[in-house]
Amino acid sequence: MSRTGKGLTTANGVPLKVSLMRTNRRNQIRAFLLVAPLLLFLVIAFVMPILDMLKRSVDNPEVHTQLSRTVAQLQDWDGDSVPDEAVFEALVQDLKEGAAARNLGLVASRLNYEISGMRSLITKTARRTGRIESGPYKEAVLDIDEDWADIDIWRLIKRESNPYTLSYYLAAVDLKFDSNGDIVEQPEYLQIYQQLFVRTFWMSMAITGLCLLLGYPIAFLLANTPLRYSNLLMILVLLPFWTSLLVRTTTWIAILQQQGILNDIFVGLGLLDEDSRLSMIYNKTGTLVAMTHILLPFMILPLYSVMKTIPPYYMRAARSLGARPFLAFRRVYFPLTIPGIGAGSILVFILAIGYYITPALVGGQDGIFITNFIAYHMQTSLNWGLAAAIASILLFVVIAFYLIYNRLIGVDNVKLG
């Protein structure tokens, strides 16, 4: 019973258990301090932006903060007839206040995403509400623009008065709310995102496949030739890897365009007529070629590092036991390279899905990726909510792919070096 009393102690009389715990704790703290800078960096530069993006994709502050009175009055509205005087009075007050504070632009943009023409309706009405001194407000507002008698507009304001919205996610997959608040498909002439998601995935798959097809033999050669030759080969792999992305992409433009080097050679050799020059760029072909070239090193390097560790005598042993070269390769060598294939493929696939400069430059109209639309909505249309929704979906899909991959191949099997 008196184990604690009789327990082992260190030289200065502290029980060994306590001393051990102290040392452990000190080690843990030291380890944590060493990791802390990276952790801090990750939280600031990675976790917080992602959380912000996720928030932005559902955030909907414009209507309920800038048209707050109108929204409050709309709570009792039946939703089937033009709202009554009280709502219009609230609207006039909101618009007057917004015009003075110069913050109606955001709410005008927000509503214009849903119904074209809302921007000018709101800014125009706001400019003229200054002249409305007293009621009846309904008459005065309808005098400014009779569009305010449109019930769909009021339903839209009421629907988007919630501080959170699904509208951006719906828009990102070609759906929308109709005027009754039901989810319906966008009209066909506005559908684009589903198709782009699908294209982004199959083209990234195709690029991964092409990289594997081209990279595997090269990695094999690199791993199995004497050092003095393989070093030279390695430089040939690394040199383009170190060259600027833009340089490599624009070089492909020079090579592949209709008046470009490759077409000139074909015409010069008489393989093609002057009029039937191939269009190999500004379309899917351009994206496939340029991106395969750019991402190839990311496939070769992990493959090489795995192949380098496979002892050459395994194959010799298989041969000496009677296997033909192909069988020896298939049954012995190939299975050993699967971790490298896995690492290269997941690396190339995830990089490919996120590329946007190369598709933008050489993709034309049918070779661009969904990422080009994220950039477009960030920089040009300024619909940051939609950009965030598309980016979030892309993130979820990448995570899903990773989980599936983990299930099928096992992330533990991935070897990068």
Next chain:
Amino acid sequence: MKAKTEIVPKALVGLAALSLGISVAQADTLNIVSWGGAYTMSQQRAYHEPWMEMTGDEIVNIDRSANALAGLRAQAQAGNITWDLVDILPADAIIACDEGLVEPLDHDALLSAAPDGTLPTADFIEGSLTECFVPTIVYSNVIGYNTEAFPADNQPFLMEDVFNLEDFPGMRALQKAPINNLEWALMADGVATEDVYDVLETEEGIQRAFAKLDTIKDHVIWWEEGAQPPQLLADGEVVFASAYNGRLFNAAVNEGQPFEIIWDKQVFELDGWVVPKGKLDKVADYLAFSTDTQRLADQAKYISYGPARASSASQVSTHADTGIDMKPHMPTYGPNFATAIQKNDEFWADYGDELNQRFNAWLAR
């Protein structure tokens, strides 16, 4: 312990001095956002250099106008506005103004009058001085062509020719945006210039425009950067290219390319300054200087964009480097201007989002 307690207040004072120092020192450095290329060069020579010489200020050129609105909004949201003056399109200026990202301007009080005393509001192109915006130039979206692509007796000169694959075969380069293309398609399809935007507001009108574009869709390369169309024309990749008229002028006059401009149905618009929120005191003098009669007339020596004020337009003379007469190269020159239409900013502010998406969906089909 003593040392520590002293360090902290000193650091605070230092920090305060630093932030004060920055705001004082920055009065001498103006961060001006513009489009880059030949256009920024014309601004540099016409107003930045004389200003720097006169005041000793330093002017930093930032080539971000293509995404100026995104930049203004991001800086405002971050609470750290680093741009002092931004060159922007009027449609973007309207949006920036509505969102409170830029300063409203009292034009007659801020800007310099014409040499004969005409007030700015009477001197600038009518209706061009909007709440937050001061125009500097009139530029134009036109179609250029390579004269070597067609026989001398069969050169194009009408907008219809661009849509005529039979008489003018070859690829076309058009901007990857519905803007201008829809207007041109409708006009080439026979809609009168004054009705274009009324027709575009209807569903039938939009369908009609896209149907016309469908006829050449397979022969179009879509460009996104202003530098691309002259390059595509020079490479022989395309025979027609839509472009900003100044870029084509630059390629033809300064680089000797065999390009001609189809002035028929040009879509012209303005371009000019907005002042980011809180920067008015800092740039007021420069704003007045850079938009006075002399400066705007000077700019036309370097690039073929028309000055936005009447008192400058009459002073347009010759190209600074080659000495050629600039008047016939201006979008506003009589014969060039005969069938011109002005881009309708209100229309594009309202329908831009939807038509862009529709255009992209059309491209993907």
